[in-house]
Amino acid sequence: MTTSTALLLADLVGVAVFAASGASAAVVKRLDLFGVVFVGFVAALGGGILRDLVVDEVPPLAFADWRYAATAVLTSAIVFRWHPHLARLRTTVLVLDAAGLALFTVTGTLRALDAQVPPVGACLVGMLTGIGGGLGRDLLTGEIPVVLRREIYAVAALVGATAVVALDGLGRTGPAPLTAAAVLVFGLRLVALRRRWSAPVPTFRPPPHADGPPAS
Structure with missing residues (x-):
């Protein structure tokens, strides 16, 4: 198998798992068929579109290659149809999201390197590719994006890209x-969820109350 074929397969697998993640989140919000498919499409292809625009590859593969859109739509429709049989849907969403994060981080970083992006830039492109779909999914379903919460998410993608x-x-x-790098991201994300690892957040303290009446 050539490197380009392996990269394509990894990309399509990432599209499928992120589409399933997005569609599952939309099902939880009780969206209709179009809403489920649309959220799945954005979750699956948002990061890849962002990646291609950054590396100046136009039109993005999501629009230039029908297999990407078809994979996202078909996977989302399957989730819509069979979601009653998916036990513990929230757990399913989190695991699929971690898998999509891992696959897209690796493929996004490789595409950036192929486009002659310098190492630091390639790490950032890989991270953005991994988190872009989840960011779009959360915004469309009315959730605070995972990447902006305390959970280890973007950090896991950045570690994998590095x-x-x-x-x-x-x-x-x-x-x-490359599979080992993807497993690293996937494992780091799941362990962070399991152990509730989080990034630091600011501590807010109430201002002290002044003693006595205010000065005239």
Whole structure:
């Protein structure tokens, strides 16, 4: 299997899992069929569209290759049809989202490197590719985006993107090392959820009350 074929397959798998994540979140919000498919489409392809625009690849693959849109729409429709059989839907959404984050982070970073983006820029593009779909999904379903909460999300994507850039610098861009990078993101995200790891947040203290009447 060539690198381009493997990258395409990984991309389509990422589209499918993010579409399932978005569609599942839309089902929880009791949206209609169009709403479920639309949210699944945005969740699946939002990060890839952002990636392609950043690296100046126009039109984005989501519009240039019918397989991307077809995968997103078909997966979302399947989730809409079979969602009564999906046990513990919230857990399903979180696991699928972690898988999509991992796959899209790796493929986004690789595409940035192929476009001759410098290492630091490639890490940022990979992170944006991973979090873009989830950001769109949360905004459409009326949730505070996961990336803006205390949970380890964007940090996991950035760690995975950095691992891909490091592997590329060492000449290790075969399927096994890249799969390991994806597993790193996936595992870090799930462990963070399990152990409730979070980034620091500001501490607000009420202002002290002044003693005595205000000065005239």
